[in-house]
Amino acid sequence: xxxxxxxxxxxxxxxxxxxxxxxxxxxxxxxxxxxxxxxxxxxxxxxxxxxxxxxxxxxxxxxxxxxxxxxxxxxxxxxxxxxxxxxxxxxxxxxxxxxxxxxxxxxxxxxxxxxxxxxxxxxxxxxxxxxxxxxxxxxxxxxxxxxxxxxxxxxxxxxxxxxxxxxxxxxxxxxxxxxxxxxxxxxxxxxxxxxxxxxxxxxxxxxxxxxxxxxxxxxxxxxxxxxxxxxxxxxxxxxxxxxxxxxxxxxxxxxxxxxxxxxxxxxxxxxxxxxxxxxxxxxxxxxxxxxxxxxxxxxxxxxxxxxxxxxxxxxxxxxxxxxxxxxxxxxxxxxxxxxxxxxxxxxxxxxxxxxxxxxxxxxxxxxxxxxxxxxxxxxxxxxxxxxxxxxxxxxxxxxxxxxxxxxxxxxxxxxxxxxxxxxxxxxxxxxxxxxxxxxxxxxxxxxxxxxxxxxxxxxxxxxxxxxxxxxxxxxxxxxxxxxxxxxxxxxxxxxxxxxxxxxxxxxxxxxxxxxxxxxxxxxxxxxxxxxxxxxxxxxxxxxxxxxxxxxxxxxxxxxxxxxxxxxxxxxxxxxxxxxxxxxxxxxxxxxxxxxxxxxxxxxxxxxxxxxxxxxxxxxxxxxxxxxxxxxxxxxxxxxxxxxxxxxxxxxxxxxxxxxxxxxxxxxxxxxxxxxxxxxxxx
Amino acid sequence: xxxxxxxxxxxxxxxxxxxxxxxxxxxxxxxxxxxxxxxxxxxxxxxxxxxxxxxxxxxxxxxxxxxxxxxxxxxxxxxxxxxxxxxxxxxxxxxxxxxxxxxxxxxxxxxxxxxxxxxxxxxxxxxxxxxxxxxxxxxxxx
Numbered sequence: 001x002x003x004x005x006x007x008x009x010x011x012x013x014x015x016x017x018x019x020x021x022x023x024x025x026x027x028x029x030x031x032x033x034x035x036x037x038x039x040x041x042x043x044x045x046x047x048x049x050x051x052x053x054x055x056x057x058x059x060x061x062x063x064x065x066x067x068x069x070x071x072x073x074x075x076x077x078x079x080x081x082x083x084x085x086x087x088x089x090x091x092x093x094x095x096x097x098x099x100x101x102x103x104x105x106x107x108x109x110x111x112x113x114x115x116x117x118x119x120x121x122x123x124x125x126x127x128x129x130x131x132x133x134x135x136x137x138x139x140x141x142x143x144x145x146x147x148x149x150x151x152x153x154x155x156x157x158x159x160x161x162x163x164x165x166x167x168x169x170x171x172x173x174x175x176x177x178x179x180x181x182x183x184x185x186x187x188x189x190x191x192x193x194x195x196x197x198x199x200x201x202x203x204x205x206x207x208x209x210x211x212x213x214x215x216x217x218x219x220x221x222x223x224x225x226x227x228x229x230x231x232x233x234x235x236x237x238x239x240x241x242x243x244x245x246x247x248x249x250x251x252x253x254x255x256x257x258x259x260x261x262x263x264x265x266x267x268x269x270x271x272x273x274x275x276x277x278x279x280x281x282x283x284x285x286x287x288x289x290x291x292x293x294x295x296x297x298x299x300x301x302x303x304x305x306x307x308x309x310x311x312x313x314x315x316x317x318x319x320x321x322x323x324x325x326x327x328x329x330x331x332x333x334x335x336x337x338x339x340x341x342x343x344x345x346x347x348x349x350x351x352x353x354x355x356x357x358x359x360x361x362x363x364x365x366x367x368x369x370x371x372x373x374x375x376x377x378x379x380x381x382x383x384x385x386x387x388x389x390x391x392x393x394x395x396x397x398x399x400x401x402x403x404x405x406x407x408x409x410x411x412x413x414x415x416x417x418x419x420x421x422x423x424x425x426x427x428x429x430x431x432x433x434x435x436x437x438x439x440x441x442x443x444x445x446x447x448x449x450x451x452x453x454x455x456x457x458x459x460x461x462x463x464x465x466x467x468x469x470x471x472x473x474x475x476x477x478x479x480x481x482x483x484x485x486x487x488x489x490x491x492x493x494x495x496x497x498x499x500x501x502x503x504x505x506x507x508x509x510x511x512x513x514x515x516x517x518x519x520x521x522x523x524x525x526x527x528x529x530x531x532x533x534x535x536x537x538x539x540x541x542x543x544x545x546x547x548x549x550x551x552x553x554x555x556x557x558x559x560x561x562x563x564x565x566x567x568x569x570x571x572x573x574x575x576x577x578x579x580x581x582x583x584x585x586x587x588x589x590x591x592x593x594x595x596x597x598x599x600x601x602x603x604x605x606x607x608x609x610x611x612x613x614x615x616x617x618x619x620x621x622x623x624x625x626x627x628x629x630x631x632x633x634x635x636x637x638x639x640x641x642x643x644x645x646x647x648x649x650x651x652x653x654x655x656x657x658x659x660x661x662x663x664x665x666x667x668x669x670x671x672x673x674x675x676x677x678x679x680x681x682x
Numbered sequence: 683x684x685x686x687x688x689x690x691x692x693x694x695x696x697x698x699x700x701x702x703x704x705x706x707x708x709x710x711x712x713x714x715x716x717x718x719x720x721x722x723x724x725x726x727x728x729x730x731x732x733x734x735x736x737x738x739x740x741x742x743x744x745x746x747x748x749x750x751x752x753x754x755x756x757x758x759x760x761x762x763x764x765x766x767x768x769x770x771x772x773x774x775x776x777x778x779x780x781x782x783x784x785x786x787x788x789x790x791x792x793x794x795x796x797x798x799x800x801x802x803x804x805x806x807x808x809x810x811x812x813x814x815x816x817x818x819x820x821x822x823x824x
Contacts, residue, residue, distance in 0.1 A: 302732055303732075305732055306731065549715070595716075596718050596719070634732075634734040638734070638763075639733065639734065639736060639764045639765050640735075640736040640766070640823065641823055643717055643719070644718060645718055645719070649727060649734045651734070655729055656715055657714075657715040657726075658715065659715070
């Protein structure tokens with residue numbers, strides 16, 4: 001309602017710092033994962049170093065000493081790798097990842113108001129091990145901390161780590177003889193070898209190429225001009241050319257101070273060769289973004305919501321005054337409606353975040369779970385740039401964490417079992433996000449043992465979730481794992497299997513209108529696929545009337561609308577009704593009944609066939625349908641609390657509030673009716 | 683809290699006051715959208731410029747007797763992060779009386795009412811009860 005002003009500027013700056021830390025940590029995780037793929041890539045180490053360095057710089061400005069101390073240590077270690085003193089291997093990446101996790105722990109510790117944070121000594125020890133004997137660097141942060149002024153407001157200058165004194169530039173001019181090609185060699189091999197040493201820029205000089213008629217196919221006419229920026233010595237360059245003998249002629253010159261542009265003038269045939277992943281990284285940073293307080297965007301979404309409501313008011317007034325739709329006013333108002341919808345969609349996408357922010361956090365979950373369960377797991381992320389509304393993203397993290405843990409703990413087998421089954425001992429966990437028909441799909445796929453329908457069925461009988469002999473199809477059996485109290489693993493493990501599991505996952509997904517589907521094949525693995533709406537702030541719904549009051553039912557819960565014939569409804573016990581539908585019968589709930597007002601069943605004309613997540617159906621009887629439209633969702637808990645029947649509300653064109661039906665609640669009511677009749681019989 | 687203004691309003695024929703800092707807005711009374719299973723003192727929800735806000739019949743909640751059926755105004759109060767509307771008989775005036783000048787209620791006051799009140803003050807023959815805003819919110823959200 002009212003904008004919260006930051007009374008304390010310092011707090012606001014702190015918040016920005018933590019935001020930036022989160023960004024740096026995400027980038028750090030990303031780069032570390034990429035480093036695993038190509039440990040030789042010096043550019044990655046540089047980026048990693050810079051991430052840690054900027055966290056340290058900010059931390060010093062805010063006097064977060066423990067954060068400064070640890071990031072300094074981490075940074076010193078990284079520096080050794082960067083300078084080439086130490087080389088990256090799987091072990092060091094494991095340590096780096098651990099340090100990154102520790103770093104994010106410290107950051108969130110400080111974010112939550114802690115003033116001291118102790119890092120586990122074994123992590124520090126591992127880092128110090130890399131520093132060797134001269135590990136005891138005395139100054140933790142004196143260089144940056146010193147710049148803090150009396151107001152504590154100044155930011156420490158962050159050193160820009162681009163031009164390292166250890167980096168050198170070499171200009172290399174290559175010409176090859178015909179024999180070079182006759183040997184079956186390729187100039188690309190040389191270029192690739194050079195690229196391994198550092199960053200290269202290649203330019204091909206084709207001036208010597210004669211007219212087509214004069215070309216001798218065996219001859220080479222090209223000259224390559226290469227600018228190499230490397231930390232390696234001249235010798236390592238020479239080594240490459242030693243290989244090639246006399247077929248290749250190379251002139252190598254060191255170019256110490258000159259900026260690269262002067263050496264290679266832009267030429268018509270210019271080709272830049274930097275390694276693709278690093279380039280992707282810089283591109284992302286270049287995309288122009290503006291940092292906006294999320295509250296401002298939320299306010300904007302609210303305001304546009306009001307605009308939609310006002311638009312509805314205008315249209316309902318026009319209908320009342322019988323203004324024809326094809327009149328000038330009518331067409332202007334229709335055009336306006338279009339614009340407002342577009343505006344709304346655009347603002348809602350502004351609030352969207354790439355799902356990456358959630359996926360990246362799961363990397364850590366995977367590592368920790370794999371360690372606890374002694375399994376080997378490789379995490380593959382796909383579609384990380386798929387955008388999801390922030391409000392949904394916030395609620396997605398917990399269920400996904402749980403499902404990832406489950407997939408590793410229950411899905412992926414131990415390396416020995418996998419080897420026996422002829423699988424790669426390293427399990428594969430794939431997280432995939434994409435858009436399909438207006439919804440966001442998130443898939444969690446493992447290549448583990450798959451779900452065992454027989455075991456689930458037996459377990460469900462044991463846990464009294466189903467009765468013996470009950471006939472269920474495969475999907476229904478899979479769905480049993482979402483029942484409260486269901487857990488397929490007999491002993492409770494550290495990781496999952498506390499009995500509160502998948503039912504909580506399902507519930508939290510339902511809160512964000514998410515649906516979950518399972519497909520599994522024994523021995524091959526399981527795919528959990530979650531379907532989510534793009535936004536929670538607007539729903540498509542049908543507005544209906546019951547006893548003079550307007551209500552909205554979400555359209556994705558209405559499977560069919562039919563004319564209700566009261567004479568066909570029949571009583572099955574006290575206050576319970578049935579109604580024929582297709583070749584079966586549905587339980588009936590009267591909307592007016594829910595309101596607790598006396599009503600005449602003869603007025604009830606319309607029957608919504610309502611369906612929930614489990615594809616259960618019921619007949620929901622109302623007076624009449626008014627319209628189908630998009631409704632701005634207002635949360636009742638903002639100013640009040642949860643209420644029965646309706647989880648949310650919307651504001652209609654006339655300014656009145658209409659409640660949005662909570663379909664899950666309706667089915668709960670139905671269940672209660674069933675239970676109460678059971679009790680009566682007992 | 684010296685010199686803080688208070689808003690004086692009536693429920694039936696009794697006068698009450700609340701610190702004006704808690705008042706967000708005053709509107710003429712309008713019918714709220716009722717919802718099922720609501721406590722008897724909750725009239726429903728109303729729309730105030732795009733926000734859905736509960737409307738509470740203050741006299742009914744506090745157990746103030748008298749001709750409290752007459753509701754002419756809604757006082758919207760703000761507390762922490764929530765806004766709730768309270769329907770009252772009428773809004774009388776704004777005064778400079780200090781909250782601290784209010785005297786404790788006599789022992790015999792009804793328990794229900796006492797829960798919602800801070801104290802009582804008499805000003806030129808008028809008896810004004812000071813209402814506790816926190817208690818109002820607590821009572822409404824039950």
